Amino acid sequence: MADIRTYNVVILGIGFLLIFTAFTTCGNIEQTVVKSLNNTTFSGSGYHSLGIIYGVFSFCNLLAPTIVAITGPQLTMFLSGILYSGYIAVFIIPSTWSFYFTSVLIGIGAAMLWTAQGHVLLENSDTSTINRNTGMFWALLQCRYKQRVTSAVTEAKTEFKTILDIFRTKTILLLSFCMAYSGLELSFYSGVYGTCIGATTHFGEAAKGLIGISGIVVGIGEIVGGGLFGLVLKNNRFRRTSVVFLGMVVHFVAFYLIFLNIPDDAPVVLKTSSQHKPYMAPSVSIALLCSFLLGLGDSCFNTQLYSILGRVYVEHSAPAFAIFKFTQSIFAAVAFFYSGYVLLTWQLLIMVIMGFTGTLCFFIVERLQNVSADTQEY
Template identity: 25%
Template sequence: MKVHSSWRYNSPFVQVLLVSFVCFCCVGQFSAIGSLGAGGTQSITLSNITNAILYALFALTGIVAGSFNNLFGPRITLFCGSLGYALYVAALWVYQEKAQDWFLIFSGAVLGMCAALLWTAQGCIMLSYPLEAEKGRSFAWFWAIFNCGSLLGGLIALGINLKQGGLDAVKTTTYIAFFAVIMVGVASTWTLLPPSRVVRTDGTLVKVEKSNTARQEIAALLSTLKKREILLLLPMFFASNFFYPYQGSIAFKTFDSATRSVNGVVKAVGQIVGALILGFLLDKLPMGRRNRGLVGLAVTASFTIIAYSWGVKYQIPITRATHWERKINYHDSTFAEPMSIFILYDIGDAFYQGLAYWIMGAITNDPFELARFAGMYKAVQSAGAAVAFAMDATLVPYINEIGAVFGLMLFSFPFAGLVIWGIRDSNYEVENQVYVDETAAEENNTIAVLESGNQAAPQFDRQSSGSSEKKI
């Protein structure tokens, strides 16, 4: 078997780096704008309305986003998804100039649909392109690069605070800069190769089958909705973004503006560190894949219990009626405990999201199926986030809110464990894998037969990459 370099342009690693850069430019800048306070509009009501519509359409579109990806391919899906981020920033720009509420709300609706497409294509590329033994690192690299965009946003917000003493309405030049970066991301989607041209390091092709018809894809989507593993993972999907509204609300309640900016920087760093740690655990531990998954689950569950137990203890004396004459500043001695809790939250978030992605990637290597999985994950995740935002908007007591977050995560772990327990140490033996040198040999064989006058070319014997027979 011929070994191929990881740094070829058509290698999974380079393709994952490219999609990571697209998400850095698009999603990363969206997160960066969020760090500026209500998208920079300083209107919490308008921001909440926009986000509510965004997440609702995100959830609905996520259900069919995998089928869209399978019909049109990840490159077109990613391109269409990236356009929504450009429109959203353009709407913020217009809002600063003309105060057009309707356009901002409309852009949020479009972004919800586009984000489902972008994240589905991203999930398909990240999970189906690498070898089974590289899927943990694939998530780690993607999550680290993507969160550099959030880190950028935190640094921008922190710089504004340190210079101006607060986050006032953002200048239009800031939006122009963000828009330019996002357009670089939109253009970068066309640097991605079609799956059929991506060759893994062991010489196998990512996809050799033809795309489904619309009717076949609808039937496959209905089959995915009834799949046992997906049904067991629904609690994990639902809880995976449920904690964001609570964490944002308690940070706003506790920290002053400058300290929230510091928290934004630390949050991104925690996400990067957590992703790199989990990627190592899931790929490098000297044991079978199922056992690596169980170790990853144990580490994630333990981290979650420690972080949220400490968080509940800190939360108990703080209610929505609590009022401080002065909120906590990062220079204060009282800053250390809540900041430590938030660091644990952020590392744990990367663990939780990474484990969910890794489990999906361990169920199958089929890019069509994984696209549907990714779409379903984002759909249910967004539905959970919408419910969580609604809870926070209705001023549910903080202790009830963190209890719901903690309870949902604990509830999801046994079901995730059942899925991990049922995964194989490899899917190569049950899923046909085709080598790039086999396809070349088959094409040459066919041409030779046709040139000799025989119209019926013989079938080429395709071996799976799980076979013990080596290819030269």
Template identity: 25%
Template sequence: MRISLGDSFSHITANTLIIGFAFLCLYSAFNAVANTSELVLNSYQSTHADAGFGQGFGYTTLMLFNIFFALGPFVTPFLVRVLLDKISLLVASVSFVLYAASFLKPNVYALYVSTSISGVCTSLLWAAGFNLITVSCPTEYLEVNTSLFWLIAQFSYLFGNGVLFFTFYEVDLISDNTRYLTMSILTVSAIIGTCLFCLAKQPYTSEKLSQRVSKGFKTSVDTVKETVLLLRDFKALFLIVPYIFTGIYQSFFMGVYGACVGQTMYFKNDAYWLAGISGIFVGIGQITAACGRICWSKLVIHTKSKQQEHESKGSLQLFCVSTGFCVACVCFLLMYLFLPDDSPNQKTDEISVFTPNQPIAVLCSFLLGFSDCLFQTEIFSFIGSNFKEATPSAMAMFSFFQAIGGILVFFYTNHLHFGLRLHIYIMAVGSLLTLAVFCIIVNIGEDTSTERDDEKAVKNLKVTEASVLTEKNGIEMENGTANGHGIERTANKETDVSVV
């Protein structure tokens, strides 16, 4: 089933819209819960002394999520193959419902279990979702379908954190009633997302369960092998740095920055409210950067020469990464100047260089989302253009090392009690190294492409010369054969005359 939305969005499939809005509902719940998990659990512990949550328990749950998310890419090929796409989506979405519902009445063991399951199921959700979109539309319309899906999903930052905007307004402590209201709305959102997956259509397959199990196992084993073999490629090795950095960066603004704003007591009753609105502006930054990148790519001059086209694509990647680096540096400077150093770990009245400022805190959220989108999209673009034959393995490698970055963030925040300034130093170094890596691999890629084009040109020239030489020899042989027959006929005539 296809839905026509004009020339620009023709051939949008119903599955694309269903999966896109389902992701919007699921991640509205997940992002909002993850963004405020530390604040919610700290408030719960302060009013329930026997809860058993230590300081930083919210960070511990997010670290556990990333540990299981790191294992997901190597398990999900088997699960998707066996369960098929639609059932995989339903199973994964149920884990999101459990994760949000576990905060209705927080329990240590329930949070451990729901977080661990949702870590694996997040990878399953994305793998099954993209696969179902891929098989539901023609190849020539895949890009517009995946772009629309991604755009719809990004609005989850706005809707989920919009709930926090209203329920946390002028709240100095997250009470039981406030928590019930907030988490109930977010749990219902996740349930709606799960129900939407029931409307998706699974393409028919004639494979039996036993066949799917054997093929799924083989696919998972092949993914692991190909990922290990991919480490022989110098580009893949260099990309480990951006992978880890984006994992650190994304985990910071999803799990730590909201706590920094919410635990800055200078904001008084607006602190929790600001944590919610910060999440909204992270989403606005993501969407703005994505739209800007699309518009800029349209302005890049496309030439008929493949080499010039490759160079323009490389320059676009460097431009976007450089812009992301500059925006991130501005954000780091503002956070350093306006937010207290110990805000990630506890409520604080401390003042940094300048007094905390609400518009600056919101602006930093926008800059975090904007720069993150630029980093992430260029990584995806580079993987797609340089690892076409090993895209699943390259994406598995990306997810694994990005999860490692997330684990590191929540480990040194909770267990090593790193302050905000140490976070800023780490991210600043990571962003600089990411820029350096892209400068290296893009330039080397262009040199390699030039060498390949030169080799192809030389090879084509040799083939042309060989064909011309062969044709020339053939003509000479034909002429020689014709001359031979003529001489033979003349000799025969002379013989006949002598005999007479």
């Protein structure tokens, strides 16, 4: 039985690897592809498409548990995978209406997919393997849902009421700043930064090819951080603040290097290549180093947010993680919508302010939890 459950988790991981290799690649290059289309009938924006995806995803995430309970996780994942394939297939023959229509569909499918994934992951885990399995899917811990459903309507009402109650707690209000920052930097590393690299004329003919390489390096940073902080330090409450502080420092170093290395107008929608000169001669090595740092810092914030939410809301983990995903996705959607019109310097400044504020709020929450634990022990 144990071997079968492990096999199921491995197959689940491979399936997500294939889906998101395609989708992440698409997200990294789509703004560059869209800007280069010489087609008077196409007026879509890659940033707007990604904004729609995350906007729809954020709201559907609150309703997904009920839908998955009715249709079943396996069928839900199959149908969601088809929606992902449909979105990517639009780029074969691009048209504005299908581009935005499938953006809405994939937003719905994403919420269903992540929820179903969490259900299957928990079905194939127990107390001795849950840390290992959730380490593989550390970014998906918000999907801890009940395995037995009696009344879908009743459950939906109960879940929604619990979400509203938790939303008003001091812990969530403070952590929402850190969640918001995770959404801003998610949009930056998953779509904006690759576009900036592709638009940097100083990189010459290699610029467009560097977009894909950058995405791979971001993934390496995520894997290193996820493996180290998601598994090794997952259950150590005194290390959470250290990891989050490290994530902030790593991101701030990356932002400063990007500020120096990438032209200020690189993310602007109406340009296919940069016109401004950066503060230093653009370096491919520095650009890719920043990609790694963006992935590493992202894993620092996400693993510790999941860890603290899982500790504070042990009995209501599903609503707590749903709030996290909702807040993160809302800010990612907002960031995608303004990214095509705001110069790089101002985007970086927004993330620095939110990153510092989010880290400070995380420290306050951790301090409050430690004091509460000490009081209970006393």
